[in-house]
Amino acid sequence: MSETDQQAPQPLPPPTDTTRDPVLAGQTGQGRLFAPVQWGLGKLAWIGRLTRRQARFLLIMLGASWGVIFESFRAHSWRRTVRYEFISTMNNIIRGGLVATMFAGVLTGLAAVSQVIYWLGLTGLATMTGSILINIVVREIAPILVGVLLLGRNGMLSTTELGLLSIGGEIRSMQAVGIDPFLLLVLPRTLAFTVAGFTLGILFSFASLVTGYVMSRMSGVINNPVWAFLDDVATAMSGTDYVIIPLKFITVGFVVGLGGCLTGLTATNEDSLRTLLPRGFSRGMLIVMVVSVLFSLDL
Amino acid sequence: MDVYASGPLLELNKAVPSFDESGLPPVPFSMKLMPGDCMVVEARDIGHATMFADLCCGLVPLDDGFVRFMGLDWADLGDRELNALRGRIGRVTHRASWPEFVPVHLAIVLQQLHHTTRPIDDLVHDAARLAESFGLPGLPTQNPSFLPEDDLLRASCVRAFLGRPHLLLLEDPLESGPAELSNSFLAAITEARDRGAGVIWLVRNNAVWQEYRQGITATWRLADDGLVAVRMG
Numbered sequence: 001m002s003e004t005d006q007q008a009p010q011p012l013p014p015p016t017d018t019t020r021d022p023v024l025a026g027q028t029g030q031g032r033l034f035a036p037v038q039w040g041l042g043k044l045a046w047i048g049r050l051t052r053r054q055a056r057f058l059l060i061m062l063g064a065s066w067g068v069i070f071e072s073f074r075a076h077s078w079r080r081t082v083r084y085e086f087i088s089t090m091n092n093i094i095r096g097g098l099v100a101t102m103f104a105g106v107l108t109g110l111a112a113v114s115q116v117i118y119w120l121g122l123t124g125l126a127t128m129t130g131s132i133l134i135n136i137v138v139r140e141i142a143p144i145l146v147g148v149l150l151l152g153r154n155g156m157l158s159t160t161e162l163g164l165l166s167i168g169g170e171i172r173s174m175q176a177v178g179i180d181p182f183l184l185l186v187l188p189r190t191l192a193f194t195v196a197g198f199t200l201g202i203l204f205s206f207a208s209l210v211t212g213y214v215m216s217r218m219s220g221v222i223n224n225p226v227w228a229f230l231d232d233v234a235t236a237m238s239g240t241d242y243v244i245i246p247l248k249f250i251t252v253g254f255v256v257g258l259g260g261c262l263t264g265l266t267a268t269n270e271d272s273l274r275t276l277l278p279r280g281f282s283r284g285m286l287i288v289m290v291v292s293v294l295f296s297l298d299l
Numbered sequence: 300m301d302v303y304a305s306g307p308l309l310e311l312n313k314a315v316p317s318f319d320e321s322g323l324p325p326v327p328f329s330m331k332l333m334p335g336d337c338m339v340v341e342a343r344d345i346g347h348a349t350m351f352a353d354l355c356c357g358l359v360p361l362d363d364g365f366v367r368f369m370g371l372d373w374a375d376l377g378d379r380e381l382n383a384l385r386g387r388i389g390r391v392t393h394r395a396s397w398p399e400f401v402p403v404h405l406a407i408v409l410q411q412l413h414h415t416t417r418p419i420d421d422l423v424h425d426a427a428r429l430a431e432s433f434g435l436p437g438l439p440t441q442n443p444s445f446l447p448e449d450d451l452l453r454a455s456c457v458r459a460f461l462g463r464p465h466l467l468l469l470e471d472p473l474e475s476g477p478a479e480l481s482n483s484f485l486a487a488i489t490e491a492r493d494r495g496a497g498v499i500w501l502v503r504n505n506a507v508w509q510e511y512r513q514g515i516t517a518t519w520r521l522a523d524d525g526l527v528a529v530r531m532g
Binding site for chain 2: 076079080081084161164165168169170172173174175176177178179180184
């Protein structure tokens with residue numbers, strides 16, 4: 001083969017249709033021109049994805065809250081299976097959590113009153129124990145502690161049960177025979193948590209107040225009978241307290257129940273108990289704190 | 300059970316299942332099941348068989364075509380209607396379907412308790428009768444994990460046939476089940492068909508349904524190119 005032959009110009013390959021190939025299209029001048037725009041769009045999409053992912057649970061919570069409230073007012077929703085689930089969950093929460101809640105109430109009453117007696121005793125205002133108990137223990141501490149107890153005892157249980165059902169496929173099997181898991185599990189459990197939140201919250205408050213009275217009486221700070229002490233407590237409560245305190249208990253119960261159920265129900269095949277439980281607990285704690293802070297901010 | 304007699308009980312008309320949602324081949328599926336029919340669908344892959352049953356229940360989104368049950372297109376129905384209609388379907392499935400925190404006797408009657416207003420005593424009576432016919436000593440009251448696999452399979456049959464469903468989607472309980480289940484299973488199928496129910500029996504191999512050969516209306520194979528009719532020799 002001669003040298004001339006080797007240097008002969010090679011025939012050019014046929015022009016490639018780069019508009020159909022995204023890789024090749026990126027090599028053209030037109031692609032380079034729009035690169036910053038594409039980069040910007042990519043970043044925008046990333047921010048959107050991130051925001052959506054972070055806000056997803058909040059949006060699900062808001063939607064499901066409305067769903068629970070809406071469905072609970074429809075007589076058709078209260079089938080016997082739903083009623084059974086509601087009653088059994090409520091019994092489990094209230095009966096199971098009664099002793100723990102009362103005990104926590106007594107301990108809180110002891111701790112709070114000891115501090116109140118000590119600090120107010122220094123300023124000679126120890127007779128204000130009842131008012132302090134209402135403002136600190138019943139209004140602020142009780143909803144948080146009851147929320148934590150509900151979350152730990154039953155909220156995590158719901159998360160685990162529903163999570164395992166979702167991961168295992170039992171939820172899908174229920175849907176296949178027309179049993180809506182929202183109606184059968186989420187609605188009654190959330191409402192059971194709501195009722196239990198109120199019940200346990202009131203019992204907690206009662207236990208802490210009575211303990212506070214006993215402690216004050218034993219330490220000689222107050223000498224009134226228990227009725228007078230309770231009257232002081234009632235007087236210390238403003239009109240809005242009679243609405244806000246029960247509402248706080250109800251809301252905490254509602255969101256703990258709903259959050260636990262939804263965390264379980266939204267579990268995917270990639271989840272396991274190792275991922276589900278920490279997520280459920282942190283979400284639950286966050287929800288309880290947010291509710292408590294929101295109520296405290298406004299009033 | 301009111302007999303449905305105004306056309307096909309179940310109709311798949313060029314229904315293309317979403318591949319992402321189901322893993323089924325995205326090709327048109329067409330078939331008709333009349334009341335009283337018993338159709339065998341041979342599917343080698345258990346997962347595909349379950350998904351095909353889901354497709355019949357309207358649980359798989361479609362890219363094209365439609366699936367109608369009792370004359371109603373699943374895609375046109377709201378949640379409430381969808382669930383009510385699915386309440387008329389009895390299923391034996393390979394997918395996990397026994398919630399661990401619900402005792403088996405409750406899980407058996409759960410569908411009927413949810414969808415009907417029949418007195419619980421009647422339901423329990425029917426369930427106990429079915430349980431005995433499928434070889435159980437009575438309604439099992441333990442949690443599912445305490446029940447042997449064979450008994451759980453029998454309980455699945457009780458649950459599927461309870462409440463006289465219009466459509467039965469049976470992912471073969473005979474293949475992995477005890478041999479003595481065969482007669483009661485076939486008798487239950489015959490009884491259901493006699494009262495107008497349609498049966499889709501999903502099997503993995505031909506040997507299972509040969510005993511019931513005379514009663515089979517049509518045979519199909521679930522293949523990569525969709526549902527393929529199989530000639531019965």
